[in-house]
Amino acid sequence: MVHGFTLSAPKLYGVSGGSIKKWFTSVIVNFKICASFGIYIILHAMYEIFQKYLDDKTELTQQESERIQSFAIIKKLRKRQYLLQEGDVWKYDAFITQGCVRTYTVDEKGGEHVNSFSIENWWTGDRESLMMQQPSRFNIDAIEDTELVLFTHENFEMLCREIPALNNIVNTILQRSFISAQNRIQASLTLTAEEKYLNFINKYPGFASRIPQTMIASYLGMTPETLSRIRKQTAKK
Amino acid sequence: MVHGFTLSAPKLYGVSGGSIKKWFTSVIVNFKICASFGIYIILHAMYEIFQKYLDDKTELTQQESERIQSFAIIKKLRKRQYLLQEGDVWKYDAFITQGCVRTYTVDEKGGEHVNSFSIENWWTGDRESLMMQQPSRFNIDAIEDTELVLFTHENFEMLCREIPALNNIVNTILQRSFISAQNRIQASLTLTAEEKYLNFINKYPGFASRIPQTMIASYLGMTPETLSRIRKQTAKK
DNA sequence: GTAAAAACTTGATCTGGATCAAGAGTTTGA
DNA sequence: TCAAACTCTTGATCCAGATCAAGTTTTTAC
Incomplete structure (x- = not known):
């Protein structure tokens, strides 16, 4: 062209x-x-x-x-x-x-x-x-x-x-x-806070690394503190 | 025609x-x-x-x-x-x-x-x-x-x-x-349970009278008990 | 390079709404 | 018409996640 x-x-x-x-x-x-x-x-x-x-x-x-x-x-x-x-x-x-x-x-x-x-x-x-x-x-x-x-x-x-x-x-x-x-x-x-997060990273892999957690928490309808705790827990598993 | x-x-x-x-x-x-x-x-x-x-x-x-x-x-x-x-x-x-x-x-x-x-x-x-x-x-x-x-x-x-x-x-x-x-x-x-309900009846007047409360509660993401209590409270005002 | 500002973590406490339970209407269907 | 099955209400208790607080790490801007 x-x-x-x-x-x-x-x-x-x-x-x-x-x-x-x-x-x-x-x-x-x-x-x-x-x-x-x-x-x-x-x-x-x-x-x-x-x-x-x-x-x-x-x-x-x-x-x-x-x-x-x-x-x-x-x-x-x-x-x-x-x-x-x-x-x-x-x-x-x-x-x-x-x-x-x-x-x-x-x-x-x-x-x-x-x-x-x-x-x-x-x-x-x-x-x-x-x-x-x-x-x-x-x-x-x-x-x-x-x-x-x-x-x-x-x-x-x-x-x-x-x-x-x-x-x-x-x-x-x-x-x-x-x-x-x-x-x-x-x-x-239908989902709990943890399920919402897992659903998010599963649906949009790659987003978690380029978007600040505070904003992801807000998108998921939870506080940054809650998201931080969820991440800590899921990392263990 | x-x-x-x-x-x-x-x-x-x-x-x-x-x-x-x-x-x-x-x-x-x-x-x-x-x-x-x-x-x-x-x-x-x-x-x-x-x-x-x-x-x-x-x-x-x-x-x-x-x-x-x-x-x-x-x-x-x-x-x-x-x-x-x-x-x-x-x-x-x-x-x-x-x-x-x-x-x-x-x-x-x-x-x-x-x-x-x-x-x-x-x-x-x-x-x-x-x-x-x-x-x-x-x-x-x-x-x-x-x-x-x-x-x-x-x-x-x-x-x-x-x-x-x-x-x-x-x-x-x-x-x-x-x-x-x-x-x-x-x-x-962004809204609390009460605000969600008020927003709903404001946006869809007439729905509340023809749809069972249990279903409206479910639509709004709350339990029927919570909706019942909210209705009682807002009726007072 | 460094001070200030964001972003993230962790802990303690609180609360809106869930859950459990039980009684009072209301609807449904043979 | 009447029992069974829903629907709604109200009270007592519980808990997921919010809020408040303080410290740590990372990013930004001159």
């Missing part, structure tokens, strides 16, 4: 400019910088991950692929940087090419409740805010330095209408997301 | 034949009985509820409506009758025109855990079993005498491919289902 150099390069987008140190991980890279060959290679590699995801899921013509890429926005987040803050309206479809983010709420006492983790090759965002066009109750921030491919929802819907195969992917993702949410509800109703 | 009498009448389907007493609520009504005028009127009225649902959601041509209706299967369930039993593979898309069903699992100690309630104008079934073609972990049974419109998933997918408007409805339902599951997870992570 060969792309015209300037035409098919993804648009670039970031939130904060800043010091030279910040340059690599979070910066508005404008068109001129993009035209610098070294940078282009890097950004191109990022988009390739998303392209590979699409290719794995479905058959797209080269024209369709290029059409999709022409609307892609590449974004980088540094660790702890927000992708979405409570009160803002979420307007994107966002695919993670590298890294890890968490979606959480903050209660009136300041306690954080983790709703979900998303890593590379998953989607993230707040569908409720997106669909209902209402301020989000969630915060989303990066647990690690993270790279995403974003589409404004407007553009993404248009692409879905144009490209049925893309629409089918979205449908499938939604179904899987729903099934996975159902299973989580089921687990929360 | 005028239907040819025999051609557009929905197909009829039921699980158990049986005594004359059972006749009205659950019986295989075959074509000959269907041709009896009185019965036809009743069944026609049932399908009309689904037709109205479709008309509310989207614009269909008369031809599309008739095409959909030609694949509809009408099913009646008596109170306590199963729509799906654990271990069976679910193969339908099912819309409730009247009544109420519950989806639940049974743990190794025989305890029932209610995953969801569905009433008229909602869909029910087990999407995981349907999508993965695997035996269901869930049971679905009727809390009240219930009437449904079923489509085999094969037929329904074909209809979705033929009729984009129907596909859009399915998409929207999936999104709403997912959002609602997310909210339930959030509630289970």
Whole structure:
């Protein structure tokens, strides 16, 4: 697959400019910088991950692929940087090419409740805010330095209408997301704290090593102390 | 809208034949009985509820409506009758025109855990079993005498491919289902038993009066005793 | 390199909701 | 119509996991 150099390069987008140190991980890279060959290679590699995801899921013509890429926005987040803050309206479809983010709420006492983790090759965002066009109750921030491919929802819907195969992917993702949410509800109703943890590491091996325990505890609906004790006990066995 | 009498009448389907007493609520009504005028009127009225649902959601041509209706299967369930039993593979898309069903699992100690309630104008079934073609972990049974419109998933997918408007409805339902599951997870992570109950009766007014408290308690992840005490306390206020 | 801030562990104590038990309605079915 | 089977209530007791507290290790930032 060969792309015209300037035409098919993804648009670039970031939130904060800043010091030279910040340059690599979070910066508005404008068109001129993009035209610098070294940078282009890097950004191109990022988009390739998303392209590979699409290719794995479905058959797209080269024209369709290029059409999709022409609307892609590449974004980088540094660790702890927000992708979405409570009160803002979420307007994107966002695919993670590298890294890890968490979606959480903050209660009136300041306690954080983790709703979900998303890593590379998953989607993230707040569908409720997106669909209902209402301020989000969630915060989303990066647990690690993270790279995403974003589409404004407007553009993404248009692409879905144009490209049925893309629409089918979205449908499938939604179904899987729903099934996975159902299973989580089921687990929360039926399992003990220890069973929830074992179920988690079994279902998501690898997560335990890259996500702080405090956040995993919150995701599982228990305190960090309880999780620490459970880990100690299960390590014995 | 005028239907040819025999051609557009929905197909009829039921699980158990049986005594004359059972006749009205659950019986295989075959074509000959269907041709009896009185019965036809009743069944026609049932399908009309689904037709109205479709008309509310989207614009269909008369031809599309008739095409959909030609694949509809009408099913009646008596109170306590199963729509799906654990271990069976679910193969339908099912819309409730009247009544109420519950989806639940049974743990190794025989305890029932209610995953969801569905009433008229909602869909029910087990999407995981349907999508993965695997035996269901869930049971679905009727809390009240219930009437449904079923489509085999094969037929329904074909209809979705033929009729984009129907596909859009399915998409929207999936999104709403997912959002609602997310909210339930959030509630289970953040709310106390009392708050869960108040949240429930606020979100689903009318459910409390038609669903036994034991089942509501199970749905909310608490014991019937706890729910009883909460109701006593909140009644005081 | 180092001070400050997070993250994790361990212990002591507390508590919301579970469990066990028993009585009072209410529904169901022959 | 009436016994059996559920459903709901109320009280007594128990326990899984929360909270509070303090020390240790790891990470972050200049």
